Amino acid sequence: MGTTGRVTDVVIQAVDLRKNFGKVIALGGLDLSVRRGEVHGFLGPNGSGKSSAIRISLGLVRATGGTVRLFADDPWRAAIELHRRLAHVPGDVSVVRLTGGESLSMDFVV
Known part of the structure; x- marks a missing residue:
């Protein structure tokens, strides 16, 4: 449900x-x-926009144009609320050699 109170199947x-x-x-x-x-x-090949699409969708980078909605919200404006509902494991993390599932199950304290 987005900040508008709408429930939708499109995430x-x-x-x-x-x-x-x-x-x-x-x-x-x-x-x-x-x-x-x-x-x-x-x-897609390197430089084809895969990481940019994900980073924009997570609200980590601002889009040059177009729109994206994550759980019916604008990820740039609602990043804090949205990040409470999802997990993201970047491919370039060099903390420890873990699988994606192992990374998600770890508790990190910053």
């Missing part, structure tokens, strides 16, 4: 999502809809 909705870094187009117009219970993956 991720991206429309024409774009990210530029200067003149470099990192993400060129992603349209994506993920419903509750579905599993999706991002496949």
Whole structure:
């Protein structure tokens, strides 16, 4: 349920999502809809926008254009609330050699 109080089966909705870094187009117009219970993956070569799409969807990076909603909220504006509902294990973590599942089950104190 988003801050608007709506309950929806769509948990991720991206429309024409774009990210530029200067003149470099990192993400060129992603349209994506993920419903509750579905599993999706991002496949593509280096530099094709996979990480940018995920970082924008998590509210870690601001999009250059387009819109994204995570649980019906804008992840940039509602990042704190959204991060209480999800887990993210970045692929470039070099803490310890753990599987994704092991990483999620660890309790980190910062």
